Structures are given as structure tokens and as C-alpha cells.
Amino acid sequence: xxxxxxxxxxxxxxxxxxxxxxxxxxxxxxxxxxxxxxxxxxxxxxxxxxxxxxxxxxxxxxxxxxxxxxxxxxxxxxxxxxxxxxxxxxxxxxxxxxxxxxxxxxxxxxxxxxxxxxxxxxxxxxxxxxxxxxxxxxxxxxxxxxxxxxx
Ligand code: HEC
Numbered sequence: 001x002x003x004x005x006x007x008x009x010x011x012x013x014x015x016x017x018x019x020x021x022x023x024x025x026x027x028x029x030x031x032x033x034x035x036x037x038x039x040x041x042x043x044x045x046x047x048x049x050x051x052x053x054x055x056x057x058x059x060x061x062x063x064x065x066x067x068x069x070x071x072x073x074x075x076x077x078x079x080x081x082x083x084x085x086x087x088x089x090x091x092x093x094x095x096x097x098x099x100x101x102x103x104x105x106x107x108x109x110x111x112x113x114x115x116x117x118x119x120x121x122x123x124x125x126x127x128x129x130x131x132x133x134x135x136x137x138x139x140x141x142x143x144x145x146x147x148x149x150x151x
Contacts, residue, residue, distance in 0.1 A: 044098035047098075057147060104139040104143075105139050
């Protein structure tokens with residue numbers, strides 16, 4: 001994919017996602033699911049998610065998550081292959097929930113302040129993941145979806 005196309009894609013995304021909904025962070029209880037972080041995950045990143053406890057998987061949220069993922073993420077992320085950004089199949093096993101959720105709702109700050117994201121930014125051709133003003137609720141739904149696809 002050419003740089004011009006990527007830049008265009010980012011512009012289109014920026015222009016078409018003007019909606020913003022904050023809302024309080026969901027609070028949930030603990031679980032023990034295969035897709036959950038397995039030891040890597042001390043880094044919480046920067047953003048509104050600082051203390052997420054995971055509930056058992058929720059079918060409705062997974063469905064919502066898939067639909068938001070398809071609309072807002074699939075352009076740049078495959079589950080298993082590099083695209084514009086890294087593959088996300090095992091993201092929830094690799095990073096803490098807070099890191100992933102903050103990356104979804106606060107990517108610009110994450111690029112500025114997070115060492116892991118700075119590395120990824122270099123690795124993925126200096127393309128910044130755009131801030132699409134995803135609500136915390138939608139971010140949590142995407143997280144549920146990502147948790148459900150872990151192999
Ligand atoms: C315009 C392309 C683009 C879009 C759209 C996009 N990303 Fe990204 N994403 C990237 C790039 C590139 C990186 C690597 C870090 C960077 O350069 O900012 C990244 C990094 C990430 C990371 C951290 C690294 C990792 O390996 O897991 C997560 C999590 C992530 N994206 C999830 C998402 C989700 C979820 C969405 C949809 C809400 C999304 N991204 C939308 C391009 C994009």
C-alpha cells in the first residue's frame with residue numbers, strides 16, 4: 001500500500017469520525033479466559049483506562065466489538081498478517097487490557113509517551129494510528145472481540 005493511500009485513508013477516517021462519547025469507565029469483575037493477558041502485561045499505557053478487571057466473555061459485547069472493529073480497525077489491522085499496523089490476533093495475550101484500551105481511545109498520547117508504541121511506530125513505517133474518538137464503551141466491546149479471537 002502506498003504512503004499516499006495511507007495518508008488519504010487516515011484523512012478519511014479523521015473526517016468521518018466526528019462523534020464523541022465519553023461516559024464512565026465500565027467496572028467489571030475478574031475472570032480466567034484463554035484470551036486474557038498471560039504475564040507480559042505490566043505496561044498500562046497512558047489514558048483513561050488504569051484499572052480494568054475483566055468479566056467473563058459476553059456474547060453481545062463480542063458482536064458489537066466485531067462490528068466496530070470491522071468499521072474502524074480492519075482498514076489497518078488483520079488478525080494474522082501485517083497490514084498498515086500489526087496483526088491483532090493475540091494482542092490481548094501480549095498486552096495489558098489497559099494498554100490496548102488506551103491505545104484505542106488515546107493513540108496520539110500513546111505515540112508520544114509509550115516506548116512500546118514508539119517502537120511499533122518505527123516498525124510500521126512511521127504511520128500513526130489515528131484517534132477515531134472511539135467511546136470507552138466501544139473500546140471495551142472491541143477488547144471483548146479481540147479476547148474472543150485468541151488462539
Ligand atoms: C490508519 C491505520 C490504523 C487504524 C485505522 C487503526 N490502527 Fe491500530 N495501529 C496502527 C499502526 C500503524 C500501529 C503501530 C503503532 C503506530 O504506528 O501508531 C497500530 C497499533 C495498534 C495497537 C498496539 C500494537 C499491537 O501490536 O497490538 C493496537 C492494540 C491497535 N493498533 C488496535 C487498533 C484498533 C482496535 C483499531 C480500531 C479501533 C485500530 N487499531 C485502528 C494503525 C491503525
